[in-house]
Amino acid sequence: xxxxxxxxxxxxxxxxxxxxxxxxxxxxxxxxxxxxxxxxxxxxxxxxxxxxxxxxxxxxxxxxxxxxxxxxxxxxxxxxxxxxxxxxxxxxxxxxxxxxxxxxxxxxxxxxxxxxxxxxxxxxxxxxxxxxxxxxxxxxxxxxxxxxxxxxxxxxxxxxxxxxxxxxxxxxxxxxxxxxxxxxxxxxxxxxxxxxxxxxxxxxxxxxxxxxxxxxxxxxxxxxxxxxxxxxxxxxxxxxxxxxxxxxxxxxxxxxxxxxxxxxxxxxxxxxxxxxx
Amino acid sequence: xxxxxxxxxxxxxxxxxxxxxxxxxxxxxxxxxxxxxxxxxxxxxxxxxxxxxxxxxxxxxxxxxxxxxxxxxxxxxxxxxxxxxxxxxxxxxxxxxxxxxxxxxxxxxxxxxxxxxxxxxxxxxxxxxxxxxxxxxxxxxxxxxxxxxxxxxxxxxxxxxxxxxxxxxxxxxxxxxxxxxxxxxxxxxxxxxxxxxxxxxxxxxxxxxxxxxxxxxxxxxxxxxxxxxxxxxxxxxxxxxxxxxxxx
Numbered sequence: 409x410x411x412x413x414x415x416x417x418x419x420x421x422x423x424x425x426x427x428x429x430x431x432x433x434x435x436x437x438x439x440x441x442x443x444x445x446x447x448x449x450x451x452x453x454x455x456x457x458x459x460x461x462x463x464x465x466x467x468x469x470x471x472x473x474x475x476x477x478x479x480x481x482x483x484x485x486x487x488x489x490x491x492x493x494x495x496x497x498x499x500x501x502x503x504x505x506x507x508x509x510x511x512x513x514x515x516x517x518x519x520x521x522x523x524x525x526x527x528x529x530x531x532x533x534x535x536x537x538x539x540x541x542x543x544x545x546x547x548x549x550x551x552x553x554x555x556x557x558x559x560x561x562x563x564x565x566x567x568x569x570x571x572x573x574x575x576x577x578x579x580x581x582x583x584x585x586x587x588x589x590x591x592x593x594x595x596x597x598x599x600x601x602x603x604x605x606x607x608x609x610x611x612x613x614x615x616x617x618x619x620x621x622x623x624x625x626x627x628x629x630x631x632x633x634x635x636x637x638x639x640x641x642x643x644x645x646x647x648x649x650x651x652x653x654x655x656x657x658x659x660x661x662x663x664x665x666x667x668x669x670x671x672x673x674x675x676x677x678x679x680x681x682x683x684x685x
Numbered sequence: 686x687x688x689x690x691x692x693x694x695x696x697x698x699x700x701x702x703x704x705x706x707x708x709x710x711x712x713x714x715x716x717x718x719x720x721x722x723x724x725x726x727x728x729x730x731x732x733x734x735x736x737x738x739x740x741x742x743x744x745x746x747x748x749x750x751x752x753x754x755x756x757x758x759x760x761x762x763x764x765x766x767x768x769x770x771x772x773x774x775x776x777x778x779x780x781x782x783x784x785x786x787x788x789x790x791x792x793x794x795x796x797x798x799x800x801x802x803x804x805x806x807x808x809x810x811x812x813x814x815x816x817x818x819x820x821x822x823x824x825x826x827x828x829x830x831x832x833x834x835x836x837x838x839x840x841x842x843x844x845x846x847x848x849x850x851x852x853x854x855x856x857x858x859x860x861x862x863x864x865x866x867x868x869x870x871x872x873x874x875x876x877x878x879x880x881x882x883x884x885x886x887x888x889x890x891x892x893x894x895x896x897x898x899x900x901x902x903x904x905x906x907x908x909x910x911x912x913x914x915x916x917x918x919x920x921x922x923x924x925x926x927x928x929x930x931x932x933x
Binding site for chain 1: 745746747766767769772774776779780782784785786788791792794795796819821834837847
């Protein structure tokens, strides 16, 4: 089968790592969405794909190479963006296409290459390896701890760069920190939803939460709740109906978003949000 | 015309000496020197493009390429950025994303050292916004948002407020409220204020001192002296007109 469904044995691993990944994606993704950088996760994932292909090409475990490539290219482009005043969406496009282009070339150069080698990185896979789950939990724990101690500064830099700088907050450092955390998040999430569907976990739970929430705290809590619900139900659906796990997770997240839009549009939800007039 | 502060018994908060800024060969500020003492309410007036925002950017460390020295509390700002914790900045008309999911209370808590909710409440009370503390910032009018930004500047109990044309585009009612708040902060709380404005009437009414800027500083002194000096006012309006013509 090209697209992998969750097997009975892998359910506990998939659920544990899936919950950790969805918590991480929703929080890191919220800052990207608020910075109007929604597709940045996608761009990071595509450049990470270049890293995966490079790893396969030189015969080193590709995820760590992917992590390094995604972070370094994103930091480099952010520096270029600041120096030459290039718009954020252009940077996303450059990162996305260059990463994919490099990846395709490297894949074509790799001897004895089989599509199955990159399939799990493109579309995600059921995580079965215990060590993999431990790594995901450890990295998620580290990033969430860093975010807990720095979120006010990152939020202030997101809200108003000028005011944050004038308050003595190291805005550029906060930006680099966020990009680094997003890079690591993307690489560990690639295993669950794959390169092509990653932005769904970054964007959908947050946009849905912003429809209901009246404060930043509420937005974070709701977004985490939506992301975890989508992941858990997606994994269960994948097992139940033997269909691709990543697609299930993304479609449940999209269904939550559409449901929220309907609730909002029909007046069932009266809180202010992105559709408020 | 400069006021010589030497020998007078009061603390200098800001001391700027020979400040010059060049934008690709074009002078934005040329050899500016002045000081701000404790309790001063200094209105900076000057036409568009006179260098007011550039001056503020240098003072707040947002621009680091300049000649001359800027000292806050006796220390060169190139040596340390710690002074910023005692400076409150209110920017030109705030640009707030309507959908930014943060309440007024959360916006005030974003500053460093401001996890203390009592301080946040006190700051909001000073600008009469405490009843709206749990509203989303994007739901407020521009005038109300600007009051929130004063409160935000006040959270860390600053010694000086820096305001860059803060009432541009705000209705008269909110402008009057804003000016009343500034007056109270200066007289009751003893906070020094440096305030860039186009509004000569408001500056005459509120500021104790005036600095007239047009790339160079052509007046710095007591507000009453400036506004009672017809020659100086004529010179100011001529310069403003020249700059206006130059811009068009």
